Amino acid sequence: MGFFDEPFDFNIAAEGRVEGIAKVTGAGKYSAEYKVEGLCHAVLVGSTIAAGTIKSINVANAKQVAGVIDIITHLNKPLVPGLADEAKIKEARLGFAVFHTDKIYFKGQPIALVVAETFEDATYAASLITATYEKTEAKVDFKEASNAIPLTSAGKDRGNLSALDSAVQVVEQEYNIKAEVHNPMEMHATIAEWKAPDKLKLFDKNQGVNNVQRTFSKLFAIPVDNIEVISEFVGGGFGSGLRVWPHTLACIMAAKQLNRPVKLMLTRPQMFYSVGYRPAAWQKIKLAANSDGKFIGMHHQAKNGTSVYENFNEGITRVARLIYNFENLKTEAATVPLNLSTPTWMRGPGDCTGDFAIESAIDELSYKLNIDPVALRIKNLALDKNPESGLPWSTNYINECIEKGASMINWSNRKSTPSQLKEGDWSVGYGMAVGAWNAGRGTASAAIQMQRDGSITVQTAMTDIGTGTGISMQNIAHERTGIAKNKIKIELGNSNLPPAPSQGGSNGLSSIGGAVVSATEMLKSKLAEYAASQNDAYKGAAVNDILLSDTGISLKNANNLFISYASIWDKNKLDILEVEASSGPGAERQKYAFCSSAAHFCKVKVNVKTGKVKLERMVTVADGGKIISEKAAANQMSGAAVGGIGMALMEEQLVDEKLDSLVANDFAGYHFPVNADAPIIEVAFINKPDPNINPQGSKGLGEVGIIGTAAAIANAIYNATGKRLRDLPITPDKVLLA
Amino acid sequence: MRPFLFSKSTAANQAIAKKKSNTQFIAGGTNLVDLMKKHIANPDNLVDISSALPNKVENTAQGVSIGAMMRNSATATDPTILAKFPLVSKAILAGASPQIRNMASMGGNLLQRTRCPYFYDVTTPCNKRQPGSGCSAISGENRMSAVVGHSPQCIAVHPSDLCVALAALDATVKVMDKSNKTQSIAFKDFHRLPDNNPEKDNNLPADALIQSINLSNNNFAKNCSYVKLRDRDSYAFALISVAAALNLNGNKIIEARLASGGVAHKPWRWLEAEQFLKGKEATIANFEAAANIATKGLKPQMHNAFKIPMLKGAIETALKQCLNP
Ligand SMILES: Cc1cc2nc3c(=O)[nH]c(=O)nc-3n(C[C@H](O)[C@H](O)[C@H](O)COP(=O)(O)OP(=O)(O)OC[C@H]3O[C@@H](n4cnc5c(N)ncnc54)[C@H](O)[C@@H]3O)c2cc1C
């Protein structure tokens, strides 16, 4: 019997993830994997120009291909009510109105959709479609286009920048970052099926089923409840699934037109221009300090690329108002329209980009001042209150993150002058940087269904994009009820379940955790109500006095007064006991400011002969409040750190300015890091609950793992070589030529 | 994917007989299938040759013969190869990923096509893909492109790692042509420079099959190294690679071999530098001098001047590693 024929023991505890076994055995289904009766396959055809209008589309050859069912273009599309006219198109905020316009805004923009009996037929037919265009001038060169765009104020000025002129030390530098593409392992895919003319079912890869539901409810003018969206397993998102993209609408349109279920999965090349990316950015920092290292102020200017059909402002300078005290501060920003698809949030959006420049400048300043970068940062942290709102932090342990990280990496081994540590042709150096993120919380709902045997199912519509939402829900439910973990089942990622916000911006667990806590409290109260009919002592029992176990309910005092679930079920003729609760932020948001934070440290080796940078060690210490699921949380941090390696050393979406074209749209041309590029990421947590943010005391960790990583690496390269590299990614050629 | 007919052959002559017009042989398929998916290769017929060619390492009077259907992974771990030609193993293991090496054949590796991004993007001009359409790389993104031997028609580089080692070791390629005659092609003559016909990667006669790759015994097994510089540490094509091999008597270099990937349309030998090292002491100073000789007179593109210092560093590093393999 081969390995794969062996039966799996599904009773083993899913220690790290409730969905772990389903994922590794293939039992878990991703959007494109569902079997639907009568399914046909759709493939998009992209424009070959970047700006202009479509003059004609030739679909004749494609139609000849056996198996082709239909080809949809702007000439024959089914009209989507929400895109019926220009005003509605604007209101829909879908980006470009797919197949509802003949205008071309970027190369690759869908101009046709081939639907066929098989994916292979559709792909072949798609390759035969040609079009003629009225071409207009396209702009794809961020650097060139950004020169012409003026900066405007981004936030209230603090103090006066002229104070910087009296500073003892000033760093004034520019920083450039190339566009990066999310590229989750799972390509975006949708299966759309119209169950009735006004009833839609979607298997769709996204980061928020309710958002998808709302979007198509508006576009097709049908009630939200008529749309079912299922995203039970998501193979990564990193922000690419926070919006609804035009290809999903294209798939739904095809299903409508054909009255058959249709599957559309983006190809890997299409993933580079269909679901957003982190835009290219330019920044300028002027940072000034006294001789004792006290920051006098900062001027932070930033521009990011956007598309010509939508304005996406990354919020790059936001982070300038979060971590440090700057008495004098001015932030300015601009967006630069380009004939590329619209960028979107990508892990640590804005802050990740802004933090690279600020943390690089602080490092540079530390050498000028001859003050240790750790000490310089600690001296200037805004530790008591949010420097922008003035509200006291509910909790902020960024200083502890720094101290712990410094000790883990043996920061004292670092030399304060660059290029001091050598190993043959390698120069060794240490670097660090910090990152922070406004810790948010949304309103979410969760339900609990209890069976007679005491097992429960906890449900929410929230998707788990790989962050470990499921295991954390289980841990919270277990902690609050005492019910054994193997009796707690989790269901999520389905719009029929209690509504929840999208999973993004590090808000997932912060939002759903409270709902799970509330639901457990309701369950306790409900059970106590039933128990009261058997014993008066349960009447009006306070939630905190109610104890649950695997088999029944009891009270904290009065000799426990145990009553079994079985007897409650039998006496009340119950089938399933069901409760649903909502929970969200409240008055605490007026009293406190909230942030997650992390300190990143690394040790690098740089080969002076070849420019090769090798990460020897990476330490990342985070304050994410109370850690609910240690493994999942550490996994978030290390995954983000690897993303940071990509940002620092290799990820860049190149653009050909002459051809108005992205260069390389596969993994041979676009490099993200693999295991060989990363050391074992050493992760630690402060693990102190935030008493105000939500009932479970946890703060989101999704973003802070990457905010600051790139700067830590660049700073370490400087410490190793004396080469200050301010443009990302730092590929070996830049190291060699610096 | 464009529909095609698929058939399998169990003998070389049978496969050749099936090679009608617009027919392609398929071995591991790791390159050809990608090209078909992108509609760059559009064959009507595929002839599977995986059962038609030898797939073992055999000892010959002069050295070894590696069957064209031997998988890259099997070659890299073959005891004879490891003992006699470790450079071949090192080069293979620096390329692709374990999964791809498990599928990739030795013959197919020689015939893999360039990774120039424009070659892969059918919406852009490319002389190699569509003769006469122009070269997008020359005025475009050419960080990966050639620094030597290029022509105004094409500046692409050959992507193979294995071939760099084979070039360094003066391998020969045994082929069977249309009329079932076999002949040996010296490795230096197997791949070609782009000149005015960049659509032609090599000098394999039309419809011919590669049967085996032959290596003659040498004294390089003890002191050889393969250095590959790339944008990530695994699963990436070379920016620069160097295969170095020294035949040493004490510290004296009797013979040196130096070849590179990532620099030209074919695996490139640094013959002048090899000549310089011959008879010299194996010292850092001599290695640096050899690297200087090799990197003299190169012609980088707009975006890859860095390849010169990088190549220099890689040659020095590779030669040094020969002393401590
Ligand atoms: C993602 C990726 C990364 C890679 N990275 C690297 C790398 O870092 N370094 C590296 O060296 N390579 C790399 N490769 C390339 C890989 O080594 C080649 O694809 C492989 O060696 C080709 O062998 P194959 O048997 O699969 O060839 P196929 O794809 O089957 O064939 C390739 C071509 O050769 C022809 N052919 C095959 N065998 C014969 C024969 N015996 N006689 C005549 N014609 C023949 C076919 O007709 C076809 O035209 C990578 C490939 C991929 C997909």
Ligand code: SF4
């Ligand atoms: S370098 Fe060669 S392969 Fe690349 S675009 Fe030019 S002609 Fe094509």
